[in-house]
Amino acid sequence: MNQKTQTRDPELTRARILDTAEALFVEQGFSAVKLSELARAAEVTKSLIHHHFGSKEQLWEAVKDRAFERYFAAQMAMLEEAGEPDAALLRRSVEAYFHFLRDNPGVVRLFAWTHLEGDSHCSELDGQLVGAGAEWVRQTQLRGLLRADINPTHVIAVFVMTCTQWFEAKGHHQHWPGMGSDEAFLEDFLKIFMEGVTPRE
Amino acid sequence: MNQKTQTRDPELTRARILDTAEALFVEQGFSAVKLSELARAAEVTKSLIHHHFGSKEQLWEAVKDRAFERYFAAQMAMLEEAGEPDAALLRRSVEAYFHFLRDNPGVVRLFAWTHLEGDSHCSELDGQLVGAGAEWVRQTQLRGLLRADINPTHVIAVFVMTCTQWFEAKGHHQHWPGMGSDEAFLEDFLKIFMEGVTPRE
DNA sequence: GCGCTAACTGGCCGGCCGGTCAATTAGCTG
DNA sequence: CAGCTAATTGACCGGCCGGCCAGTTAGCGC
Structure with missing residues (x-):
């Protein structure tokens, strides 16, 4: 052929x-x-x-569109296959997000450039994802499985931002003394994060 | 005159x-x-x-050098005026760092560009700061005032990265539904973070 | 005041940037 | 196979980029 x-x-x-x-x-x-x-x-x-x-500009838009579409689809898929809302699921979501970024380093950098340029074009779609996540957190809070005295959106924001920054500035802080591997950091972050969002017994 | x-x-x-x-x-x-x-x-x-x-390149270096020197000096001053190591001081340090970034938005962006360029030149000095902070965390852990099962460097990294990303990508996530003000976010982050690093009684 | 140094200027340059266009040709339609 | 469309080419362009240089002039030590 x-x-x-x-x-x-x-x-x-x-x-x-x-x-x-x-x-x-x-x-x-x-x-x-x-x-x-x-x-x-x-x-x-x-x-x-x-x-x-x-033009160069239009090509740049096309590249961003395609990359962001992939990102959005992947995140939506993650959200949809989420099961019973409880603390364990939150942990798994953080892990999934962290590993997604680890496996898609290009996306992280592309977003970083985009943010610095002040392009807010992708914020709307991203807002949907965050909105869905926050709603999920709110439900879990209502069931008493997460601390209720925290803005649900901020819960999402904290872990998204930590994961993002970890990979975005990796070249920078990987030389800091005592800094561990991806997995070691994720584990320590989860210790802090999960303990911080779990209700007092 | x-x-x-x-x-x-x-x-x-x-x-x-x-x-x-x-x-x-x-x-x-x-x-x-x-x-x-x-x-x-x-x-x-x-x-x-x-x-x-x-040359343009050398000018860029000069700009970065000067900005980073200012940053380093300010952070060092903060570290030195730190008092008795306990959990309350950690909280105040996070607040101080957050507010420093809020008041110096240029530094945040400059660092972001620098990271993306892969310039690791400032990592060494920054490593000193982190090293000092981590050592301080370790001392506090030894006194039983912070959870001891977490890498001290990671404790520093978590709050530094969250604060950094908050301001670095502000234009992006400020449009997310339900996102609060600087102070509201800081407060919620501290709720999670402080609870997460405090030892179980 | 004299002379030296360095701050400062204006004009210029080679190169290459993003972009255009006319001409060529592969591949499909009928 | 003819005829059309669109993919592809290479030559070309105006503009401006970073950088250079010869010349002018302010300030300072003597």
């Missing part, structure tokens, strides 16, 4: 440009990436990038 | 360039800043920037 493969395959070309662009943007941020460099890395002419995406 | 003021004042010029550069770098990151723009904003010729700092 297609041994000669098509000499032309627009979808594959688009995908190759997107993939390469994502890698470069993740690494260097929007303004540091040069289209000529991207073209070389993706083995494509510069003109072809413009043909498929219009 | 100097009503005519000097028509030349190298130190003031340097300072004006540094200040303006810091503002621009904080806002846009290194590669998005154009020297022509900086020159206009600082009311200085482009050549003068080169005269005083050599």
Whole structure:
């Protein structure tokens, strides 16, 4: 079969440009990436990038959209397969989120660049996720399985932000004296976090 | 007195360039800043920037150095005026760190850009701070005033990272539904954190 | 006042940036 | 196979980027 493969395959070309662009943007941020460099890395002419995406800015949007869609879908899937609301599930959610970020380091950096740029485009969708999570926390609080004197959104925010920052600034704090591995840190964080959100008996 | 003021004042010029550069770098990151723009904003010729700092890259280093020095000095001062090690002091330290970041938003963004660039230059000095903080936690653990089953460095890391991320990604999560003010979030975080690091009675 | 140093200026440059365009060609439709 | 569409190419462009340099001038020691 297609041994000669098509000499032309627009979808594959688009995908190759997107993939390469994502890698470069993740690494260097929007303004540091040069289209000529991207073209070389993706083995494509510069003109072809413009043909498929219009401009550097639009390509950047496309990269962000795709990445954020993947992120959103993954998180939604996690939320939906959540079972009975109790403290143990909260722990598993934190672990799942932490491991998702560990396995998708590109997403973390992409979000970091996006935040610094002040792009609030993805906040709305993300707000849905947080809203759902917070509602879940509220239900669990009502059942007396989590401390009720804390804003549910803040519960979500605390663990999301800690996980995010852990991977976002990893290059920075991995050199701090006494800092442990991913798993060691997660375990210690969970000790503090779970103890902190569990009701006094 | 100097009503005519000097028509030349190298130190003031340097300072004006540094200040303006810091503002621009904080806002846009290194590669998005154009020297022509900086020159206009600082009311200085482009050549003068080169005269005083050599190159854009060296200017960036100078800006980072100065900002980090300020940060380091402020943190050291905080550490030194710390008194008797107990849980209440840990709480006050978190509050102090949180408020320092709130009052120095530029530093947060500068560090964020720096982390993304992979610059580990400031990690060493920062390591000292964390090391000192961790040692303080360890002492307090030994006295039975903090849970002893957690890596002291991780205790520091958890609160530093949460505070950092709160301000770093503020533009992002401030639109999340149910998210409270700076103070409300800090209070809830402290509820979780302090409860989590206090020993079981 | 004289002369030296360094702060400061304006003009300029090579290079490359993002982007355009006319021409070519692969692949599908009928 | 003809004819059309769109993927793809390479040559090219205007603009501006960071950086340089020759020249001017303020300030300071003598």
